Amino acid sequence: MSGVITGGWEYVRAAYVVSAAILLGYAFSVYWRYRSETRRDRR
Amino acid sequence: MGNKPWPFVVAGFGLLLLAWGTIWGLAFAPKEIYMGDVQRIMYVHVPTAWNTMLVLTFAFACAVVSLLRGGWGWDARLEASVEAGVVMSILVCMQGSLWARPTWGVWWDWDPRLTTTAVLVFAFGGILALRQFVDDPVKRAVWSAVAVVIAYVDVPLVYFSVRWWNSLHQVQSTPNTVSRAFHWPLRINAFGVLFLMIGVIALRARVAFLRRESELAPPRPSAPAVAAGAGGVR
Numbered sequence: 001m002s003g004v005i006t007g008g009w010e011y012v013r014a015a016y017v018v019s020a021a022i023l024l025g026y027a028f029s030v031y032w033r034y035r036s037e038t039r040r041d042r043r
Numbered sequence: 044m045g046n047k048p049w050p051f052v053v054a055g056f057g058l059l060l061l062a063w064g065t066i067w068g069l070a071f072a073p074k075e076i077y078m079g080d081v082q083r084i085m086y087v088h089v090p091t092a093w094n095t096m097l098v099l100t101f102a103f104a105c106a107v108v109s110l111l112r113g114g115w116g117w118d119a120r121l122e123a124s125v126e127a128g129v130v131m132s133i134l135v136c137m138q139g140s141l142w143a144r145p146t147w148g149v150w151w152d153w154d155p156r157l158t159t160t161a162v163l164v165f166a167f168g169g170i171l172a173l174r175q176f177v178d179d180p181v182k183r184a185v186w187s188a189v190a191v192v193i194a195y196v197d198v199p200l201v202y203f204s205v206r207w208w209n210s211l212h213q214v215q216s217t218p219n220t221v222s223r224a225f226h227w228p229l230r231i232n233a234f235g236v237l238f239l240m241i242g243v244i245a246l247r248a249r250v251a252f253l254r255r256e257s258e259l260a261p262p263r264p265s266a267p268a269v270a271a272g273a274g275g276v277r
Contacts, residue, residue, distance in 0.1 A: 008081035008145040015084045015141040016065065019091065022134045023061075023239065026127070027054060030247045037253040038046070 044116060044252040054242025060235030064090075068228035075225075081145045085225070088138040089216075090233035094240055095131040098124050099167065099198050101244075106191035109184060115255045116248075118184040121191060122174065123247035125167050127240055132164045147211055155204040156212035159197055166194035180258055 068086030075082035102124035109117035139157065140150045151157065170190045177183040205214045218226065 004077055005079045005081050005145055008079060011141050011145050012069070012080055012083045015087055015138050016069070018137050018141070019087045019134060022130065022137075023236075026130045027239065027243050030243050030250065033250045034246050037250050040257070041253050 044119065044249045046249070050242040050245035050249075052242075053238050053245070057235050057238030057240070057242060060231050060238060062235075064228045064231030064235055067231065072228050073224050078146060081142065084138060084142040086228045086232050088135065088142060089229060090236045091131055091138060092135050093233055094236045095128060095135055095163075096198055096202065097237070098131060098240055098244070099128040099163070099195065102128055102167075102191050103195040103198070106188040106195075109188045110192070113184075115180075115184075115252060115259075118180075118188070119248040119251035119255060120244070121184075121188060122251040123244045125170055125187075125191060126247060127244050129164060129167045129171060131240070132160060132167065136160055136164065152211055154211045155208040156201065156210050159201040159204045162197050163194075163201060166197055167191075170194060180255060 064086060068083055072083065072086070074080055102121055105117050105121035105124060108114075109121055136157070139160075143152070144150050170187050173190060174183055174187050177186060202215075204210060205212050221229070
């Protein structure tokens with residue numbers, strides 16, 4: 001046992017994919033709600 | 044709360060920074076000597092963790108101002124920042140779990156840092172639930188502001204947990220303990236998440252404010268009543 005971690009790219013990829021999905025998904029959900037609220041407000 | 048486009052500009056700038064920092068961190072930054080490539084998770088986990096604390100600190104400030112001065116604008120900002128803080132706390136737990144598995148050998152451990160972070164999710168998630176249950180907007184604003192002040196006690200506990208108790212989680216890094224080669228992608232992503240969240244929270248606060256306005260507005264007359272009013276009542 002050297003104590004050095006080898007490989008692990010699958011965890012790195014998963015962390016970046018999860019981060020992108022959550023941050024972009026949340027940003028789009030806020031944009032979507034903003035669009036529907038401003039449309040309702042204009043009516 | 045205004046309808047100027049600056050939140051889109053700020054959020055877009057944040058996304059550009061995030062793309063830049065991510066490419067740098069994944070493709071150009073060197074491997075860490077012990078953790079190898081797994082350490083690259085740091086470039087997304089640490090900026091999210093820093094900004095989660097900032098966002099929840101902003102929620103605390105909104106709660107205090109809302110209690111002292113009132114005003115629907117501060118209540119709208121509080122709602123926006125609590126929601127963003129919950130989303131980011133969940134994300135921090137997921138990123139941390141993906142880093143813990145290859146380095147600690149477990150997905151989750153009830154160690155002080157992880158436990159206090161999980162408490163954040165449930166405490167601030169509970170405040171969002173509370174806001175859904177209370178119909179009176181005034182009571183909702185006051186109760187959720189008080190709840191945010193109470194829940195915020197956990198934020199310094201999260202920060203200091205690694206210093207006060209024995210923890211699997213490492214102590215906070217400083218520029219003196221992180222190699223210079225790792226600084227730039229970390230800082231670029233930190234500012235990326237910060238700008239993205241400033242834009243998103245500003246937009247989410249506008250949503251909350253518009254909802255409050257329509258909630259407080261007097262009911263519009265129905266169509267037959269308008270027609271009767273226009274034609275006169277016989």
